[in-house]
Amino acid sequence: MTETPLLTVSNLKQYYGTGKKRVRAVEDVSFTICPEETFALVGESGSGKTTVGRTIIRILPPKGGKILFGGKDISGKLSGEERKELSRKLQMIFQDPMSSLNPSEKAGDIIARGLDIHRLYSSRTERREKVLSIMKEVGLPEEAFDRYPSQFSGGQRQRIAIARALIMNPELLIADEPVSALDVSVRAQIINLLKELQRKRHIAMLFIAHDLALVRQISDRVGVMHEGKLIETGTAEKIFGHPSQPYTKKLLDSVPVLYPEDTGSSGTGEV
């Protein structure tokens, strides 16, 4: 692709702990995401994929490397203003919609949080209208506005989380295992919603997941992470059709499939 990338991550490093107990979580990870593109990071637990996502959105400060977002370097120390500005263009959806919503606030207030922080309305009516319109977009009924998170099903909660991120009109959305805590039949609903919103709003997405079959359905390009390193990147067709790394092959073979012929080989491959 010849487009200028929206996000460029180069040689990103991240550690946990200090001194001798220091654990390398992410080592020299580099990739780019173009506007409107979906890049998926796949890997097993402990591979560092979630850490990459959290470092890009600056929940964790990077310990090395560069992150360029929209042409600006965001890997250094950010002032409060810069952080606020970044939050309007870069948003995140978390894995577990049980714990990513404040249990003591109503859905409407949770979604409006970004509006409150950035003072994006001039009256209570305008605030409510903005929230209701985004709720409609993600498929939440109007009466959901005044209900608490505990009164929703898992799928609906994830819709609230998506609405909260989208109300900022971000350019890049980081989705960290957005459906792995949901039932299979609900997963499809949420994935469809994300695809649809992405198309309508021209958002780029960093999709972090361990479920390869889902990644196949949503991603344009895929990066495979293993023990903190990005071992292979390529288009979805290439990674799923002709993986070059043995680890990627192993990962693909391990996915249980409905019809063994789906991948041409039996799911429980020798590993």
Next chain:
Amino acid sequence: MEDNNILEVHNLKISLPVREKRVMFIRGVDLSLPKGKILALVGESGSGKTLTARSLMSLLPKAARIESGEILLKSKTGDEPGTDLAKLSHARIVNTVNARRIGMVFQDPLTTLNPTMTVGKQLAEGYKVHEHRFAGEAKKRALELLASVGLPEPERCFKQYPHELSGGMRQRVIIAIALSLNPDILICDEPTTSLDVTIQARILELLKKLQAERQLSVLYITHDLGVVAEIADIIYVMYAGRIVEEGSRSDILYHPAHPYTWGLLSSVPDMSFKEERLISIPGTPPDLSSGLRGDPFAPRNAWALPEDFEEEPPMFRLSSTHAVRSRLYDGAHTPPPLPENLARRIGNRSSAAEKEERHD
């Protein structure tokens, strides 16, 4: 074939209190587990699959009550009529059935093991409590067992604490503990959901191996049809506290009949093909506590008939192994063809796969 079942559940009903009202969460479940087979009980969260499994081992929450039905556990030799577990006391089941006849593997390997005891101690404990053996003998058998579940260094593992093991190894230890007293039935409640795919594949393989070696009968509970396709001989699909379709692996995967099963199968993403839109089941599962009228799936069912909204359909037999709870198969209606995407996925493969299966 009746005699071949090791466990039979008839018309099981279980209720739980919700806001000071008793609500039926299991609304009449019939289930037969044949000897030496893997039966998968599939359903979404809240469908009652876990509750059903727990009732077999008297592990229901305190507030739950078995309202009716019987749970027949056949004796090892199979010549007696069997004991009705629903009528036994909690203590009787814990002392005579659990671990001896039925072993259980739970979802989360970390919370099932006692973090303050070594693996060996937890294993040997089981023997001492149940068989009054000496520590030496118990240890020997425990080591054998650890080796049989594929732990590379049983001696070392024996001395380790649960937190020193990886998730996959912990789940192997739990399987070893569940098998320590040679039960004939193993209940697995989503044993691989918290594990990575590569580990999951190995655990499934192990279960298949153990099942074949020990002639185990396995009740496997999951919401993941991909896993079911890998492991199951027989599949039961559960929705809102009742079985909506039952059949052999090929019945359910290649000739699914119930619209809910269609939805479940369609929502499993395809690895070989990128679809514009994933098929999902519209709507959400019903709230059982607000009362039911008719078929609980009817509001989400594009093929629902007017009478489905009035009365829940009975089971209709399609073949000796296959039955479905849908009026589309009552003879008076013409069953609709499979949804397009599902038909495409099953496609020509079904004939080839079925041939393969008959060879087994």
Next chain:
Amino acid sequence: MWSRFKRSRGAMAGLFCIALLSLFALIGPALSPYTYDEVSLSSQYLPPGAPSEEYPGHLHFWGTDELGRDLWTRVWMGTRISLYVALLSVLIDLTIGILYGVTAGYYGGAVDLILQRILEVIQGIPTIVIVTLLMLVLKPGLVSITVALVFAGWINLSLLVRAQVLKLKETEYVLASKTLGASDLSIIIRDILPNAAGQIVIMAMMSVPGAIFLEAYLSFLGLGIPDPMASLGSLINSGFKSMLLYPWLVLIPVIIFVLLVVSFNLAADGLRDALDVTLGTSEDR
């Protein structure tokens, strides 16, 4: 929540008792013609229900003490002191305790380290020593009790708040607010405090009996409220000296004191059960 609180009989009894005792503390002294410090040497040690000499037609409901002061009036005046101490301890908990705990827990690191060391030093000095030392500067009385409570009464609550904040600040909804660009203050006010409120309220209620007890204990030792003012502790102290001859002088204030402390404990227990979701009806499958 209220419906679950109502279901607990003990908690309701506790709440009812607190309401009743507060009512009498307010109007009790006005129901008799005497003031709490009115001495009458002709009516010493009158038993409960004895007729008054100065005010014909009136009774000494609970008798009189060694100086002929009306016990009914004095006991309710003492209850006022106990309730004042209860209110004060809640206020201190809710202000100093929360501020200290939130600061230590939320900012963590060096701030937390310093604040915790200061706290350990304060905690290391027994309250009795603090109050005795205060006597050198202040006269015994309400002021010294107030100072003692301000000095050390909030420590337990601040520890609880700190632990709660440490836990809550790692939740994903706090992370989500951070990614939305929320300020620390907004996160504390909207995400952290509301979710710790249950625990905080319970803890503040739980500290009430302790504070009441501290006052009574100090007064009993003569370090608290001085004569002629009365507190339940000082009444028990003086009644205790003539317990065998005039038992009502010690029994009545003891009964009121026990009622008060037990009621607060019961109400706090009920509140805990009502707020604690883990004890509630779990929607188990």
